[in-house]
Amino acid sequence: MHMDYYCSAKFTDLMIHVQGRLLYNCCKAYPERVNLDWLEANPGRLFHTDTMLEDRRLMLDNKSCVSCHHGCYKYEEQRLTSTRQKYINDTKISDPHAPIRHLDISLSTDCNLTCMYCSPEWSSSWQKDIEKNGDYLLDGVPVKQNDNWSNLWAKMKQKSRGIESRFFAQILREIKLSTGLQSVSILGGEPLLNNQLDQMLDYVHGKKITITTGLGVSDARLRKVLQKTKGMNVTFQISGESTGELFELIRHGVTWKNFKNRINMIEQNGHKIRFISTISNLSVMGFTEFYNTYHEKHEIQINHLTGTSWMMPHVLDDRSKNNFIDSIKNKNNLPEFNNITRMIDKKPDDKDRINTGDYLKQFSSRRSIDLAFLPVHFLEWCGLRS
Numbered sequence: 286m287h288m289d290y291y292c293s294a295k296f297t298d299l300m301i302h303v304q305g306r307l308l309y310n311c312c313k314a315y316p317e318r319v320n321l322d323w324l325e326a327n328p329g330r331l332f333h334t335d336t337m338l339e340d341r342r343l344m345l346d347n348k349s350c351v352s353c354h355h356g357c358y359k360y361e362e363q364r365l366t367s368t369r370q371k372y373i374n375d376t377k378i379s380d381p382h383a384p385i386r387h388l389d390i391s392l393s394t395d396c397n398l399t400c401m402y403c404s405p406e407w408s409s410s411w412q413k414d415i416e417k418n419g420d421y422l423l424d425g426v427p428v429k430q431n432d433n434w435s436n437l438w439a440k441m442k443q444k445s446r447g448i449e450s451r452f453f454a455q456i457l458r459e460i461k462l463s464t465g466l467q468s469v470s471i472l473g474g475e476p477l478l479n480n481q482l483d484q485m486l487d488y489v490h491g492k493k494i495t496i497t498t499g500l501g502v503s504d505a506r507l508r509k510v511l512q513k514t515k516g517m518n519v520t521f522q523i524s525g526e527s528t529g530e531l532f533e534l535i536r537h538g539v540t541w542k543n544f545k546n547r548i549n550m551i552e553q554n555g556h557k558i559r560f561i562s563t564i565s566n567l568s569v570m571g572f573t574e575f576y577n578t579y580h581e582k583h584e585i586q587i588n589h590l591t592g593t594s595w596m597m598p599h600v601l602d603d604r605s606k607n608n609f610i611d612s613i614k615n616k617n618n619l620p621e622f623n624n625i626t627r628m629i630d631k632k633p634d635d636k637d638r639i640n641t642g643d644y645l646k647q648f649s650s651r652r653s654i655d656l657a658f659l660p661v662h663f664l665e666w667c668g669l670r671s
């Protein structure tokens with residue numbers, strides 16, 4: 286199969302996972318583990334490790350590299366879409382030493398929430414749930430478990446705070462040296478919980494900053510961050526896609542009332558808000574109301590769910606799908622809704638239907654959540670009510 290292997294993100298983007306000491310060039314690519322001694326001896330090369338330079342040279346020679354095979358090429362070989370499509374019209378860069386422009390930085394996996402589609406890889410609360418109550422089993426197979434990454438990160442967190450802060454200090458130095466850096470996106474877990482956020486904000490002052498949050502923090506903690514970021518070019522990218530009890534189920538760990546109050550606090554501080562709405566079967570039942578609540582004031586971006594087949598938007602009973610279609614009748618073909626209409630337009634298979642019920646049962650019983658607020662036709666359809 287003939288392929289053009291070039292991708293501009295390889296020459297502009299880096300994601301760092303601080304806790305794992307991992308560098309991803311870009312966020313979809315297979316990571317490399319940073320060598321702290323090497324970096325200390327080679328200031329200014331965080332974005333120009335030997336592996337990155339070699340990958341870029343391969344790309345310029347129109348050859349495949351392992352990290353992008355993992356992130357994109359393997360999907361294209363199967364004639365599927367890949368992330369690099371979104372960079373297709375970018376100006377070509379032909380210098381492997383080109384300066385970094387966009388940095389994503391995941392400070393740690395510390396998070397107070399267990400959003401239903403998330404996993405122990407990204408949230409310490411998910412790790413704790415599984416340590417305490419065991420794996421989630423669907424069809425007898427573990428689907429949420431503390432896998433190698435999450436076990437490794439949990440261990441590293443206990444044993445190597447010193448190494449983590451050494452790496453963090455190096456990252457700050459590298460940011461200072463990166464004169465071409467335009468934007469920085471700070472991720473978690475929950476970055477608002479992280480004690481390093483304050484220092485990071487000092488170093489990225491003047492850049493375009495995005496903080497991605499589920500708002501699973503106390504009002505006092507949020508207030509402190511808002512004081513710090515007052516007047517800075519910060520966008521809060523907030524996860525949310527439904528309202529009321531459904532919101533509290535999907536985004537378990539934060540109440541709808543507290544979420545709304547915290548949105549008000551951010552609005553009053555003058556920051557831009559962008560919602561990221563991850564569309565699952567459950568959120569289809571609440572998205573229209575969420576949209577009605579916030580679309581006039583804020584941008585709402587649709588995020589596609591991957592990897593949890595039992596939560597895909599089409600794994601829903603016909604009546605819930607029809608209710609969604611009825612709820613958008615006066616929305617004049619808005620792209621967000623057309624997108625979701627396409628997502629639900631597929632017949633669910635029986636295995637996913639049963640797994641939806643089983644997963645909801647395990648998730649809700651571990652947290653003592655009463656599911657009676659969900660529509661009866663949905664509960665009957667997935668076997669949670671006869």
Ligand code: SF4
Pocket residue numbers: 292293294295310311312313314315352353355356357358368369
């Ligand atoms: S090809 Fe894919 S994985 Fe590689 S840099 Fe581009 S978007 Fe990232």
Ligand code: SF4
Pocket residue numbers: 396397398399400403404407408473474475498499501524
């Ligand atoms: S807030 Fe983010 S990291 Fe935490 S559980 Fe939700 S999706 Fe995962």
